[in-house]
Amino acid sequence: xxxxxxxxxxxxxxxxxxxxxxxxxxxxxxxxxxxxxxxxxxxxxxxxxxxxxxxxxxxxxxxxxxxxxxxxxxxxxxxxxxxxxxxxxxxxxxxxxxxxxxxxxxxxxxxxxxxxxxxxxxxxxxxxxxxxxxxxxxxxxxxxxxxxxxxxxxxxxxxxxxxxxxxxxxxxxxxxxxxxxxxxxxxxxxxxxxxxxxxxxxxxxxxxxxxxxxxxxxxxxxxxxxxxxxxxxxxxxxxxxxxxxxxxxxxxxxxxxxxxxxxxxxxxxxxxxxxxxxxxxxxxxxxxxxxxxxxxxxxxxxxxxxxxxxxxxxxxxxxxxxxxxxxxxxxxxxxxxxxxxxxxxxxxxxxxxxxxxxxxxxxxxxxxxxxxxxxxxxxxxxxxxxxxxxxxxxxxxxxxxxxxxxxxxxxxxxxxxxxxxxxxxxxxxxxxxxxxxxxxxxxxxxxxxxxxxxxxxxxxxxxxxxxxxxxxxxxxxxxxxxxxxxxxxxxxxxxxxxxxxxxxxxxxxxxxxxxxxxxxxxxxxxxxxxxxxxxxxxxxxxxxxxxxxxxxxxxxxxxxxxxxxxxxxxxxxxxxxxxxxxxxxxxxxxxxxxxxxxxxxxxxxxxxxxxxxxxxxxxxxxxxxxxxxxxxxxxxxxxxxxxxxxxxxxxxxxxxxxxxxxxxxxxxxxxxxxxxxxxxxxxxxxxxxxxxxxxxxxxxxxxxxxxxxxxxxxxxxxxxxxxxxxxxxxxxxxxxxxxxxxxxxxxxxxxxxxxxxxxxxxxxxxxxxxxxxxxxxxxxxxxxxxxxxxxxxxxxxxxxxxxxxxxxxxxxxxxxxxxxxxxxxxxxxxxxxxxxxxxxxxxxxxxxxxxxxxxxxxxxxxxxxxxxxxxxx
Numbered sequence: 001x002x003x004x005x006x007x008x009x010x011x012x013x014x015x016x017x018x019x020x021x022x023x024x025x026x027x028x029x030x031x032x033x034x035x036x037x038x039x040x041x042x043x044x045x046x047x048x049x050x051x052x053x054x055x056x057x058x059x060x061x062x063x064x065x066x067x068x069x070x071x072x073x074x075x076x077x078x079x080x081x082x083x084x085x086x087x088x089x090x091x092x093x094x095x096x097x098x099x100x101x102x103x104x105x106x107x108x109x110x111x112x113x114x115x116x117x118x119x120x121x122x123x124x125x126x127x128x129x130x131x132x133x134x135x136x137x138x139x140x141x142x143x144x145x146x147x148x149x150x151x152x153x154x155x156x157x158x159x160x161x162x163x164x165x166x167x168x169x170x171x172x173x174x175x176x177x178x179x180x181x182x183x184x185x186x187x188x189x190x191x192x193x194x195x196x197x198x199x200x201x202x203x204x205x206x207x208x209x210x211x212x213x214x215x216x217x218x219x220x221x222x223x224x225x226x227x228x229x230x231x232x233x234x235x236x237x238x239x240x241x242x243x244x245x246x247x248x249x250x251x252x253x254x255x256x257x258x259x260x261x262x263x264x265x266x267x268x269x270x271x272x273x274x275x276x277x278x279x280x281x282x283x284x285x286x287x288x289x290x291x292x293x294x295x296x297x298x299x300x301x302x303x304x305x306x307x308x309x310x311x312x313x314x315x316x317x318x319x320x321x322x323x324x325x326x327x328x329x330x331x332x333x334x335x336x337x338x339x340x341x342x343x344x345x346x347x348x349x350x351x352x353x354x355x356x357x358x359x360x361x362x363x364x365x366x367x368x369x370x371x372x373x374x375x376x377x378x379x380x381x382x383x384x385x386x387x388x389x390x391x392x393x394x395x396x397x398x399x400x401x402x403x404x405x406x407x408x409x410x411x412x413x414x415x416x417x418x419x420x421x422x423x424x425x426x427x428x429x430x431x432x433x434x435x436x437x438x439x440x441x442x443x444x445x446x447x448x449x450x451x452x453x454x455x456x457x458x459x460x461x462x463x464x465x466x467x468x469x470x471x472x473x474x475x476x477x478x479x480x481x482x483x484x485x486x487x488x489x490x491x492x493x494x495x496x497x498x499x500x501x502x503x504x505x506x507x508x509x510x511x512x513x514x515x516x517x518x519x520x521x522x523x524x525x526x527x528x529x530x531x532x533x534x535x536x537x538x539x540x541x542x543x544x545x546x547x548x549x550x551x552x553x554x555x556x557x558x559x560x561x562x563x564x565x566x567x568x569x570x571x572x573x574x575x576x577x578x579x580x581x582x583x584x585x586x587x588x589x590x591x592x593x594x595x596x597x598x599x600x601x602x603x604x605x606x607x608x609x610x611x612x613x614x615x616x617x618x619x620x621x622x623x624x625x626x627x628x629x630x631x632x633x634x635x636x637x638x639x640x641x642x643x644x645x646x647x648x649x650x651x652x653x654x655x656x657x658x659x660x661x662x663x664x665x666x667x668x669x670x671x672x673x674x675x676x677x678x679x680x681x682x683x684x685x686x687x688x689x690x691x692x693x694x695x696x697x698x699x700x701x702x703x704x705x706x707x708x709x710x711x712x713x714x715x716x717x718x719x720x721x722x723x724x725x726x727x728x729x730x731x732x733x734x735x736x737x738x739x740x741x742x743x744x745x746x747x748x749x750x751x752x753x754x755x756x757x758x759x760x761x762x763x764x765x766x767x768x769x770x771x772x773x774x775x776x777x778x779x780x781x782x783x784x785x786x787x788x789x790x791x792x793x794x795x796x797x798x799x800x801x802x803x804x805x806x807x808x809x810x811x812x813x814x815x816x817x818x819x820x821x822x823x824x825x826x827x828x829x830x831x832x833x834x835x836x837x838x839x840x841x842x843x844x845x846x847x848x849x850x851x852x853x854x855x856x857x858x859x860x861x862x863x864x865x866x867x868x869x870x871x872x873x
Contacts, residue, residue, distance in 0.1 A: 002444040006037055007675050010039055011035075011036040011039055015036050015684055016036055016037075016039070016040065016044050017039075018033075018257070019033040019034075019036040019037050020037070020040075020044065020047050020048060020051070022560055022870025023037065023048065023052075024047070024051050026055075027173050029111050029301075029304055029305055031249075031252050031253060031256050032252075034198055034252040034255060034256065034301050034304075034305055035248050035249055035251075035252040037297065037300070037301050037304070038248045038251055038252060038294075038297050038298060038301055039248065040297050040300075040511050040613075041293055041297075043443060043820075045293055045296060045297055047769070048297060048300045048301075049296060049300050049331075049334040049335050049336070050334075051158065051300070051304065051758075052299070052301075052303040052304055052334075052335055052336035053302035053333075053334050053335070053336050055303055055304060055307070055308045055336060056303055056308065056312070056336040056337070056338055058308045059307070059308030059309050059310070059338070061309065061337060063309070063382070063383075064373075064408070065382075065408070065410075067371065067372050067373055068338075068372065068373050068374075068375050069333070069337070069338055069339065069340065069367050069372045069373070069374055069375070070271075070311075070338065070339045070340070070374075070375050070376070070377040070410065071120075071339065071340040071341065071342070071343050071360070071374060071375075071376060071377065072122070072123045072145055072341065072342045072343070072376065072377055072378065072379055072411075073120060073121045073122055073123065073342075073343060073345065073360065073376055073378070074112060074116070074121055074122070074123035074124065074125050074171075074343065074344050075112050075115070075116030075121050075123070075124055075125065075168070075343035075344055075347050076112075076125050076127065076342075076347040077104070077109055077113070077124055077125060077126050077127070077152070077158075077162075078092070078104065078110050078127055078128065079103060079104055079109070079126050079128040079133055079155065079158065079346075080102055080103045080104070080128045080139065080151065081093060081094045081128075081129060081279045082094070082095075082096060082102055082129050082132030082135070082136050082138075082247065083128075083129020083130050083132055083135070083175075084129070084130050084131050084132060084135035084136075084141060084215065084216070085130050085175075085213075085214035085215065085217060086212075086213040086214050087210060087211060087217065088209075088211075088212070088282060088283035088284050089210055089213050089244060089276065089283070089284040089287075090282065090283055090425045091280075091281065091282060092127070092129070093129050096136055096138040096139070101142065102132065102136065102138045102139045102142040103124075103139070103142055103143075103154065106157075106158065106161060108160065109158050109161065109164055110161060110162070110166075112167055112178060112346070112347060113162045113165065113166045114165070114166055115346055115503060115564060116166070116168060116344075116346050116347070117166040117167060117168055117417040117418070119345050119346055120417060121168060121344070121345070121346065121417070122168055122376075122378055122379070122403050122411055122415075122417055123168065123169055123170050123342055124159075124162045124166075124168040124169065124170045124171065124173055124379065125173065125342055125379075126158065126159065126170055126171065126172050126173060126174065128151065128155070128173070128174055128175070128176030129175065130174070130176055130216040130782065131150070131151055131175070131216075131715075132151060133150060133151060137253070139151070140269065141655055149635075151174065152174060152177075152181055152184065152185065153633070154232070155172060155185070156184060156185060156188050156633060158187040159172065159185070159189050159325045160168075160188050160422045160653055163188065163396065163419070163420065163422045164419050164421060164422050165400055165419045165514075166417065166418070166419050167399060167402065167403070167416075167417045167418045167419045168190040168405065168417060169191075169378055169379045169380070169396070169399060169400060170188060170190075170253055170379075171189065171190075171191050171193065171237070171342075171379040172188075172189045172191075172192045173187055173192070173193050173194060174192075175194060175216055176194065176216040176221055176222065176225055176311070177192070177194070177225055177228070177229075178228065178624065178866055178871040179228040179231070179232065179672065179673050179676060180630070180672075180676055182228055182229055182232040182234055183232065183626060183627065183630035184630050184633060186232060186233075186234055186393050186621060186630075186778055186791075187393045187396065187630070187631060188393045188396065188414075188422070189394070189396065190235065190379055190380035190384075190392055190396050190399075191234070191235040191236065191237065191269060191379045191380040191381075191384075191398050192229065192234055192235075192236055192237070193236060193237030193238060194222065194225055194226075194236075194237075195238060195239050195240070195241060195274070196219075196226065196238045196239065196240060196254060196257065196838050197211075197217070197222070197225070197239075197240060197244070197259060198219065198224070198240060198241065198244065198246045198250055198251070198254050199250060199253050199257050199514065200219065200245070200246045200247075200250040200254075201218075201219055201220075201256045202250075203217075203245050203246060204217055204218050204219060205245065206247070206583055209245055210244040210245050210284065211244075216740065219429075220493050223257060223261070226258070226261040226268070227264075227665070228673075228734070229265075229267055229671050230262075230264060230265025230266070230267035230268070230459070231262055231265060231548075231665070231668075231671075232267075233265075233267060233390040233391050233546065233548070233669075233670060234267055234391075235267060235269040235380045235381060235384040235391055236267050236269060237268075237269055237270050237272065237796055238258055238268060238270075238271060238272070239258075239270075239271050239272030239273060239274055239313070240254045240255065240258075240271075240272075240273060240274070240289040240298070240302075241274050241275075241276060242274065242275050242276055242286070242294060242295060242298055243275060243276030243288075243289065243290030243600045244284070244287075245287075247501040250436050250791075251298065251366040252301070252454040255298075255301060255302050255305050255306070256305060258271055258306050259306055259307075259462065262306065262310065262462040263459075263460045263462075263463045264459050264460055264464070265453070265459045265460075265669060266459060266460070267272045267391075268310070269311060269380065269381040269383075270310075270311035270312070270313050270339060270341075270381065271302055271306055271310060271311070271312050271313065272313045272314070272315065272341065273295065273298050273299045273302050273312065273313070273337075274314070274315055275289065275290035275292075275294075275295045276290045277288060277289050290311070290430060292328055292331060294785075295314070295331075295332070295335075296331050296332065296334075296335040297335075299312060299332060299335035299336055299337055300335040301334075302337050303336030303337075304336075309383075311338055311339050311381055312336055312337050312338060312339065313337060313338075313339040313341045313382040314332040314335075314340070314341075315340075315341045316329070316341070316343065316358050316363055317339050324795065327366075329366045329367075330369075330370050333367070333370050333372065334370075339377075340347050340363060340367075340374075342379075343358065343360055343363060345360060345854065347358075349800065351514070352477070360374075371490050375411075376410065376411040376413075376617075377409075377410050377411055378400065378403055378404060378409075378410070378411050380392070380400060381409070382408055382410055383409065384409075385400055385404045385409035386406075386409040387463050389482075389546055389557075389558075389594055390457070390546030390547075390548075390594065390670075393594065394594050394595050395422060395423050396422075399420055399422075400421060401587060402415065402418075402420060403415045403417065403549075406756070417873075418547070419780055420732060421792065422652075423597075423670065429541065429542065429565050429566060429567055429568060429571075429593075429596065429600055429603075429604075430565065430567055430828070431565065431566060431567040431569075431570055432563075432565045433544075433558075433562075433563045433564030434561065434562050434563065434564045435564045435565075435566055435567060435570065437543070437562060437564055437808055438540070438806035438808050438819065438863075439806070439819075439865060440806055441811045441812065441819060442811070442818065442819050444814055446553075446562055446741070447560075447561040447562050448561070448562075449553075449741050449746065450554050450741065450743060450746060451555065451557055451560050452557055452559065452560050453557055454743060454746075457526070457546060457548045457557075457669070458548050458669055458743055458747075459548065459669045459750075461749065464550075464747075464749055465720050465749060466632070467665075467666050468666060468700045468749050469700070469702055471643065474511070479511065481499070481500075481503040482503045482504060482506065482507050482511045483511070483738070484500070484503070485500035485501070485503040485504050486504070486511070486515065486518065488500050489504070489515075489518055489768050490518065493518075493522050493768035493769070493771040494768065494769055494770065494771045494772055494773065495769075496768060496769060496801060498704070498707055498708075498711075501707040501710075501711075501765055501769060502703055502707055503703060504764075504765050504768075505703040505706065505707070505758070505761050505762060505765055506703070506759065506761075507761055508757055512757060512760060515760075515761060515764045515765070515795070516760055516766070516791075516794060516795030516796070517795075518768070519763070519764035519765075519767040519768055519795050519796030520794055520796055521797055522709070522767055522768060522771050522796065523767055523777070523796045523797070525796050526771060526772075526775050526798075527775050527776065527798045528798075528839070529835045529836060530798070530835070530836050530838040531793060531798060531799070531800060531830045531833070531835050531836065531837050531838070532776070532798060532799045532800075532837075532838050532839070532840040532844065533799065533800050533801060533803070533823075533826050533837065533838075533839060533840065533849075534584065534585055534801070534802040534803075534839070534840055534841065534842060534857045535581070535582050535583045535584060535585070535802065535803050535823070535839060535851075535860045536578070536583055536584070536585040536586065536587055536618070536803060536804060536805070536842075537575070537577070537578035537581075537583050537586050537587070537803075537804070537805040537806065537862070538586075538587050538588075538589075538801035538804050538805065538806050538807055538808070538809075539566070539571055539574050539575065539586050539587070539588045539809055540554070540588075540589060540590050540591075540598070540806075540809065541565065541566045541571055541588060541589075541590040541604060542554050542564065542565040542566065542590040542591050542593045543555060543562070543563060543564060543590070543591050543808075543812075544556060544557070544558045544563050544564075544565060544591050544593040544594075545590075545591025545592045545593065546592070546594060546670075547591075547592050547623070547668065547669070547670040547671055548668065548669030548670045548671075549667065549668040549669070549670075549671055549749070550666070550667055550668060550669065550742075550743045550744040550747070550749075551657070551667050551668070551696070551699060551737065551742050551743070551744050551842075552742070552743070552809075552813075553741035553742055553743070553812045553813040553814065554591070554808065554809045554812045554813070555591050556591075558594075562812075565593065568603055568607040568732075569607075571588070571604055571607050571608065572607040572608060572610070572611035573609075573611075574586075574806075574862075575608040575612050575615055576611050576612055577862040577864055577865075578612075578691075578805060578862055579612045579615055580617070580854070580858070580862070581805070581854070581855065581858040581860060581861055581862040581863075582852070582853075582854035582855025582856070582857070582858055582860055583615070583803075583805075583853055583855070583860075584615070584616055584841050584842065584847060584851055585615065585616040585618050585770070585802070585842045586608060586615055586616075586617060586619070586717075587618045587619065587652060587802075587804075588604060588605075588608070588617065588618070588619035588620070589619065589621050589624065589652060589654065590622065591622070592623065592624070592627050596631075597632075598627070598628040598629065598631030598632035598634070598639070599628075599633060600628075601620055601624060601628045601643060602646040603644055603645055603646075604619070605617050605619060605643060605646040605647035605648050606646045606647055608647060609646070609647030616649045616650070616841065616842045617647050617648050617649045617650075618649060618650045618651070618842050619648055619651070619652070620643065620648065620651060620652075621651070621652055621653075621654040621655040621755070622651070622653070622654075622655045622656075622672060622676070622677045622680035622681060623655040623671055623672050623677075624655075625639065625640060625643075625651070625680045625684075626672050626676055626680060628643075628858065636679060636680055636683050637683050637686075637687065640680075640684055640687055640689060641687060644687065644689060648689065649689075649692075649842065650691060650692070650730070650842055650843070651681075651684050651689055651691040651692075652690060652691070652692050652694075653681060653691045653692040653693040653694050653729065653733075654692075654694050655671060655672065655677060656677055656693065656694045656695060656696070656709075657671075657695075657696045658696070658701050658705045658706075658709055659674040659678070659708075659709050659712050659713075660674065660701075660709065661673055661674050661703050662705075663700060663701045663705055666700045666744075666749070667699065667700065667744065678712075678716065681716060681728070682694075682716060682719065682720070682728075684728070685716075685719075685720040685723075685724060685728030685830055686720075686723065686724060688724075688726075690727075690728060690729070690730050690842075690843055691728060691729060691730070692730055692731050692732075692733055693713045693716075693729045693731070693732045693733070693774065694733045694735055695709050695710065695713075695731070695732070695733075695734055695735065696697055696735040696736075696737055696738065697709075697734070697735070697736065697754060697758075697762065698736050698737040698746060698751065698753045698754030699737040699739075699742075699745075699750040699751065699753070700744065700749060700750055700751075706762055707763075707765075707769075710732075710765070710766055710769045710770065711769060713732065713770070713774070714769060714770055714773045714774070715730065716728065716729070717729050717770075717773045717774055718773065727773075727774075730776060730842070730843050730844060731774065731775075731776035731777070731778050731799060731844070732766055732770055732774045732776070732777050732778065732779060733762055733778040733801070734759075734762060734766060734777075734779065734780065735780050735783060736753050736754050736755065736759055736780065736783045736784060737750065737753045738753060738783055738810055738813040738814055738815045739751070739752045739753045739813075739814070740813060740814025740815075741812065741813050741814045742813055742814075754839075756788055756791070759784065759788060759791075759792065760788075760791055760792060760795050762779060763779060763792045763795055763796055763797055764795045764796045766796065767795075767796030767797075768796070768843055775798075775844075776798060776799050776844060777796055777797050777798060777799065777800040778797065778798075778800065778801055779792040779793070779797045779799075779800060780801060780813075781800055781801060781817060781821060781829065782801075782804065782807045782810040782815055782817050782818075782819075783810055783815055783817065784817070785817070786829050789829060790829070790830075790832055790833055793830065793833050793835070794833060799840075800826060800829065800830070803820055803821055803822065803823065803826070803860040803861055804819065804820050804821065805819075805820045805850075805861050805862055805865045806819055806820065806865055807819040807820065815871070819865075820861050820865055820866070821860075821861040822860050822861050822866075823839075823855060823856065823859050823860040824859055826860075839851075839852055839855065840862075
């Protein structure tokens with residue numbers, strides 16, 4: 001085979017027959033069987049093509065498009081040909097000396113787009129090298145001179161310009177992207193893409209291979225981009241490149257890697273099977289091109305592995321109409337493609353400039369000659385057009401709708417391609433939906449146990465099951481290890497090793513009592529005997545969210561019966577009610593509502609400050625901070641600075657869950673990675689904005705994750721002290737998983753939360769590991785029975801949180817502990833411990849006498865919450 005560096009042995013005839021029989025019968029193939037089928041030639045290849053074509057036809061029939069092969073009418077915008085990589089087959093990337101300018105100018109971009117729009121093109125394909133400013137000073141200087149922080153900032157600006165000036169839909173191919181990059185770019189493009197090319201690490205690490213010396217061609221990095229795109233609900237194009245030195249085993253593994261990502265998240269909108277074409281003046285100029293039978297077999301196997309609903313594409317300009325007596329168009333159609341990709345009537349294929357695009361009329365004729373109908377699609381595939389949220393950002397949804405046939409999701413014939421404003425004037429949040437949920441949750445309850453898109457919004461549950469570590473959560477008790485760890489903790493509580501900490505988490509019986517007693521003594525030395533609480537009100541300003549957190553029962557679609565959004569006036573009203581009840585703080589968090597502009601968070605903070613100037617605003621989780629920064633295209637530091645100016649006083653350290661992506665990507669489809677959470681928190685600390693810290697545990701995690709999480713928080717506190725001369729975290733809040741209505745539990749993947757023993761052990765361990773770093777350890781009364789809270793107070797805890805007034809998130813998950821506690825309730829909770837109770841501020845300061853007096857008069861809870869108003873009859 002042309003592509004094989006180390007050719008795998010040709011499979012036996014019996015192995016080929018078995019693999020073909022499984023393909024014929026519609027049975028799922030494994031990697032070994034796919035590898036066998038990639039060798040199919042002659043009659044075996046004919047049989048393989050027949051099976052793959054049948055699968056493709058079934059998918060088109062099910063989609064309501066029988067016999068339809070699609071393409072996208074596009075223009076190619078080579079924004080820059082500079083690149084930091086050195087791929088040995090590429091002629092697109094070049095050096096600054098061969099270019100008039102490092103980047104196309106806005107005028108040049110607009111000229112291409114306008115000509116394309118005039119010719120009916122609907123896709124603007126932005127192709128460029130990976131982060132050229134990291135390698136070429138000319139690129140960095142050009143960006144700086146034109147006011148752009150980096151290449152992606154320029155990509156974003158040009159995408160907006162094309163949307164507004166021409167109405168064409170950007171498809172972005174800027175190379176490797178981080179999770180945060182995807183958040184920045186999603187609002188300006190309906191789709192994005194990056195070829196996986198291959199999962200062969202060998203081609204990346206071995207000198208002389210195709211990807212050697214190209215940092216962005218690390219297969220692990222590229223797979224992470226596909227994962228992050230899926231988590232971010234970005235319709236994403238990817239594919240494999242045949243014949244660059246990969247062997248057949250690696251080729252099969254690459255196909256299965258794409259299938260895995262597609263199944264987990266549903267975001268792989270198409271898979272391109274592209275054949276290598278040798279180019280002059282490259283290191284691989286003498287390598288033979290991929291053979292057409294090799295290409296046909298790869299397409300057919302890709303179709304069988306990806307399944308009938310997948311979109312499989314072969315670029316028509318890399319084929320020959322008649323080559324060696326074989327019609328390659330027919331061959332690829334028989335192999336199972338359902339799309340020809342982007343075809344331009346205007347611009348060349350700048351990546352393969354020696355291969356001109358076919359004329360669209362000629363492509364239609366060739367497609368029809370083989371029994372199919374050619375139809376134009378948009379850059380984003382019909383399934384995503386028709387689904388809308390969460391795949392299409394509201395800022396581009398109108399642009400897509402203007403060009404789409406609402407019935408099919410394909411391009412609408414005769415649709416005018418004209419510019420539209422990229423973003424309507426940013427409106428303030430408007431009241432909608434079940435805005436009384438904060439009180440109704442305690443009376444009528446939730447409407448159903450799950451949201452309406454349960455089977456889609458969280459990804460594929462079956463793909464997640466193998467990732468859940470059920471053994472790691474099982475207690476393992478080794479008494480001598482526990483006794484030794486207790487002795488170590490007596491002398492140096494925060495100096496426990498990982499093994500010692502893990503031993504203590506498995507303590508039970510007398511050892512558990514000894515651990516709790518030690519933690520209680522450490523607590524007394526650190527903060528005294530006072531049990532503190534804050535008079536606060538939670539204000540969850542919306543529960544509309546499509547992030548896909550699999551543990552969250554609070555988030556709703558905008559059309560669900562329990563969905564709601566508060567107006568700014570309602571937020572301010574609730575803050576004022578809280579102030580009149582003696583509150584010193586409001587804690588404000590909400591879902592990631594697709595319509596919410598990034599500046600809405602500033603408006604929310606300002607609304608509270610204007611209505612109640614002395615109220616402390618504790619608001620916006622790191623996920624909300626990243627969302628706001630992405631939607632405003634501001635760096636996190638600048639966004640936080642503006643939020644602080646608007647009235648933000650501190651940030652809740654929620655959205656942490658477990659700060660280990662191994663667990664996070666089971667818990668959530670689209671929430672921010674651990675590194676982004678850390679960036680937000682450390683930036684807040686650097687700006688003098690205090691934060692809390694949290695850990696949600698007892699779901700699909702294990703004790704080793706708890707130890708790692710707590711020690712990471714400790715290191716972040718040490719960093720803040722060293723860098724800023726002050727602590728950043730005010731407290732550590734442990735949040736036991738509430739399972740009842742959690743999607744992860746309903747799908748059978750999570751356990752029923754931590755046991756009482758685990759709760760006692762982890763709270764005590766937190767006190768020890770954080771000694772001298774984070775003084776305040778809080779238990780969450782909304783998630784724990786009162787008797788358990790008292791046990792925790794005897795085992796290292798010194799704070800019980802707040803009165804809350806409206807706790808909806810845990811109640812939606814199924815917590816039975818109510819949505820508020822009065823001051824009297826808190827005193828009753830603590831009284832059996834014999835310890836004094838003290839009201840505190842957000843930062844654990846002393847509350848003014850006036851605030852204490854008002855709080856005592858209302859018992860710390862607004863009357864409208866304690867006694868919901870009844871309608872007049």
